Amino acid sequence: MLDARFVRENINMLKKALEKRNYDIDLSGFLSLEEERLALLKETEELRNKRNTVSEEIGKMKRQGLNADALVAEMKGVSDRIKEIDEKLKGIEEKTGQFLLNIPNIPHESVPVGKDETENVEVRKWGEPRTFDFTPLNHWDIAETLDIIDFERGAKIAGARFAVMKGAGARLERALMNLMLDMNTSKGYKEIFPPILVNRESMTGTGQLPKFEAELFRVADPEFYLIPTAEVPVTNIHRDEILREEQLPIYYTAYTPCFRREAGSYGKDVRGLIRQHQFNKVELVKFTRPEDSYNELEKLTADAEAILQKLQLPYRVIVLCTGDMGFSSAKTYDIEVWLPGQNRYREISSCSNFEDFQARRANIRFKREGKKGTEFVHTLNGSGLAIGRTLVAVLENYQQKDGTVVVPEALRPYMGIDVIK
């Protein structure tokens, strides 16, 4: 969310930013609403001031046994007027609040301008895609032969976009989770295991609500939302808190299952593990001082990359252009891993700096040493990494001609075997 005063004072800059992001939002109504709101605010505050002083006076008179009926009658009128104005204010604030909640973040100046994903820019590449002396298979074919992922039974038990992991498949899922958490915690990230059902306030705090309700699973009674990413519960750990400067930066890492409706993705990635309603992910979350956040974004991205390097999986890093960025983000790097079965790079991690966008919504502030007042922290997060997609990458990159899969060196202590057969 952007600050109302900021929007008021930077309306032209905001217009340009929205154009770059392909957002068509009419800003003209906002300014007049704000004008009305501030005028009403001034009026009600003046009336309250009058009521406060006169009410005190009435109290004094009554204690002295004097008659205060005239003042009481007058204040009755003042109170009615206050009520009337507050009613109007509430209506206006409802409108401006909704308006602000639906404005996306402003892209950082270093983000390339572009209309959609075709204009994202590659930043770097790591590793050489392996050359095969046979035609590499898709992971679902590999998995079927090895009997380690069961899509049919996943569909029977739950539905489309669900899978059952079996034997070495289940073990591989767990091995990846442990490797990632071990690597992240060794770099100073504190391990968190949060609730995966959360309330409405938390979803609003990180920006999923109110705009993206259709992409979430919801439990009806009592009402909860299933998290689409650990970003939600972990960022909300510090909702409505004032942190001390010396606590920053805070690094958290969390494994959680993630749940996504994938509404509107019909026909996309219908086969395999790439796009599931339920998937596992290890997440990295940071809270930083504003002046540190872009440096921390580079470090966070590098920490996610380190896992792919450890697994010897080729990847590239791209910076998302203004037209392809997420709603809450000011800058996003996607890490894409090489998938021989699809002969292309696929997203395996998304690392973003939200600046103070989430912090303002979730009211996460900090106090500088020896300075008056508070400031919003900057929040960042990134996958480190999506486990299901990493498993796909391992299967496809380490497959052999005979249908078996070599276990990457780094995973052997966790798997207890060298080859999945």
Next chain:
RNA sequence: GGAGGGGUGGCUGAGCGGUUUAAAGCGGCGGUCUUGAAAACCGUUGUAGGGCAACCUACCGGGGGUUCGAAUCCCUCCCCCUCCGCCA
């Protein structure tokens, strides 16, 4: 699921319709004293919005109501604690 108790400033904890602009203590910060520290003593101590200076307004779990006036009374929702029941 049943019964009861409770949510007040960084923490503990009073207040239960108008000298409370939220008492007191602890903690924090500044000062006096001291070679230094501790103790003692004095002062200070939240957040947000509006004017951006004095100042004003709001905030005692959230929302609504009664009243000239609400932390205090009423309604409603949420959360926490204790006991019973059930149960990983």
